[in-house]
Amino acid sequence: MATRTDAIPGQVTLASWAVQQRKVRPQRLTPSAVGLRFAFYGRMSTVDFQDRTSSCRWQRDYAEDLVAGRGRIVVEFFDEGVSRRVAWPDRPQAARLLAAVANPARGFDAIVVGEYERALHGQQLEQLTPTLVRHGVQLWLPETYGPVDFGNPRQLALLDLPGVHSQREVSRARHRTTAAMRAQAELQGRHLGGRPPYGYRLVDAGPHPNRAHATWGRRLHRLEPDPATAPHVRWIFAQRLAGRSVASITRDLNDTGVPCPSGADPARNPHRSGQRWMLTTVAAILTNPRYTGRQVWNRHHTDHDDIEPDGTITRHHEVQPANAAPQWIISRQIAHPPLVSEEQFIAAQAIHTAPTPTDGPPRQYLLAGLLYCGVCGRIMDSHWVHGRAGYRCRHGYTSSRTKATPRPKILYIREDHLLDHIRRDRRLHRHHPTLHSPDPEKVTTHLRTNNMIIVCDHHTWTCESDTAIYTLTPPGNFLATTTKIPAQRDGDQAKHEESSRFVWK
Structure with a gap:
């Protein structure tokens, strides 16, 4: 196709001359444009490092060569900045x-x-097949030199290979990138992109160490305290270290009119109101280790959870759950000016403020965070009943949600009974003799130090470490009623005994 060029009126340009050189033949001898009507599909991953025009052009050239003489492309669909996954x-x-x-x-x-790898990944072809067959639409691929025969198992098996290759290519690229980012964060303390934390701003840190990137003009960045917001971060940590709750700190920030992070940086937060501080915002600041001056990477990871399939096509959505602290990558050297010391940050993590009840001292739950529900996998909630510490799991049910039918029975565990079982279990004591101590705080400290948890359901309690699982079997004929918190209101005693029956395995 000739390209448009600016020309002086009356002057013959190279483009106009080339157009005039086409050969003319009688229309009855000119082949008519018959055949199939094709929809072209292409894709490119990034818009920063790829040119849309050239990427679409070469993919479409391959497609046009494939269908030449058998049809023509009548419509185009091209995705930009979308991963093949x-x-x-x-x-x-x-x-x-x-x-x-x-x-x-x-x-x-x-x-x-x-190109197959540009359009399809993993088992996407297998998932698309029923939709295309149902509507009578062919799929043409260069790998099959024409239409895919969905009824030919040998051909479909052959097409599994480029799907696997595409998946392998993505996995290898991710592994190389992850390994490089790990080294850059730990050894160099490099800022790896993303918005700066509240209290910091990005400043230039010199040319990119990769010569090619430096030639293109790319530069490194590092964090520097923001004069407008850094004092607020220091104040938040100081108040927390003084014993104040997150809620009271949040109220003071709002009452004094301190701009919240989205209000202080509206350009990076157009999707937020920027009006008020939230509890979660203050809590996130207090748990962000980058305020110590260390570069910290891999605090979160991305999972692709299945969502409701669209017909026969499996779909996913990305979630970013937090990683445990041992999985963090922490720079060996201070990478940017700290806003708090490491000692202050660690001390702030150990503070747990709890409201003091009007009828006595604060309630203490020794096993808080160590008990997991064996029915749904959630951490059990601390629950004070009849003057005793206990734990319960409602399996995700809240009063604001309609009751599901059927729904698992709420699980109740008494803290004193559970500690008693831990102290009595001889098999557990062979490997962890400290758990035999009569001091409950020594027992719970040992559990936390050794990364041990207790998993409970309506039939069995187990103590799990990183390397072993111990079933806590009570000695003798221990009644099931020890695993239940007594009924909170009067009722039929027989019904209560039936509901609290416990069978040990």
């Missing part, structure tokens, strides 16, 4: 293509792809 219904242009496939007046008969 993303399911088709979650890609903007691929989703439009799927919607067009389901439309009887779609205007095309087949889909053509310029």
Whole structure:
């Protein structure tokens, strides 16, 4: 196709001359444009390091060579900045293509792809097949030199190979990138991108160490205290170290009109109101180790959880749960000016403020955070009943949510009974003799120090360490009633005994 060029009126340009050199033949001898109507689909991952025009052009050239003489491309769908791991219904242009496939007046008969790995990943072809077959739409791939025969198991098995190769390519790239970022964070303390934490701002840190990137003009950045917000971070930590609760600190910030992070930096937070501090915001600041001056990486990881499938296509959504502190990558040297010392940060993590009840001293739960529900996997809630510490799990049920039917029975555990079982279990004491101590605080300290947890359900209690699982079996004929907190209101005694029956395994 000739490109447009600026030309002086009346002057013959190279482009106009080239157009005039086409050969003309009688129309009855000119082959008519017949055949299949194709929808072209292509994709590129990044917009920062790839050119949309060139990437789309070479993929479409491959597709046009494939369908030459057998049809023509009538419509184009091209996704930009979308990973191949993303399911088709979650890609903007691929989703439009799927919607067009389901439309009887779609205007095309087949889909053509310029490169398998650009369009498909893993088992996506297998998931797309029922949709294409149901609507009678062919899929043309360069790997099959034409249409895919969905009824040919040998051909489908062959196409599994590029799908696996595409998945392997993504995995290898992720592994290399992760290993490099780990080294850069730990050994160099390098800022690896993203917005600066509240209290800091980004400043220039010199040219990029990679010569190619430096030639392109890329530069490094580092964190520097923000004169406007850094004093507020120091004040938050000082108040926490003085014993104040997160809620009271948040109220003071709002009452004094201190701009919240989204209000102080609205350009990076257009999706937030920027009006008030939230409890979660203050809690996040108090638990961010980067305020110590260390670069900390890998505090969160990305999971791809399954969501409701779209027909036969498996879809995912990304979640970023927090990693445990031992999995963090911490720089060996101070990477930026600290706002708090490491001692202050560690001390702040050990503070747990609890409201003092009007009828006595603060309630103490020795096993808080160590008990897990064996039914749903949640950490059990601390629950004070009849003057004793206990724990319960409602399996995600709250009063604001409609009761599910059927729903697992609420699990209750008394702290004193559980500690008694731990002190009596001889098999557990062979490997952890400290757990035989009559001092409850020594027992719980040993559990926390050795990363041990207690998992409970309605039938069994187990003590789990990183390397072993111990079943806490009570000696003799121990009644099940020890595992239940007594009923909180009067009722039929027989019904209560039936509901609190416990069978040990």
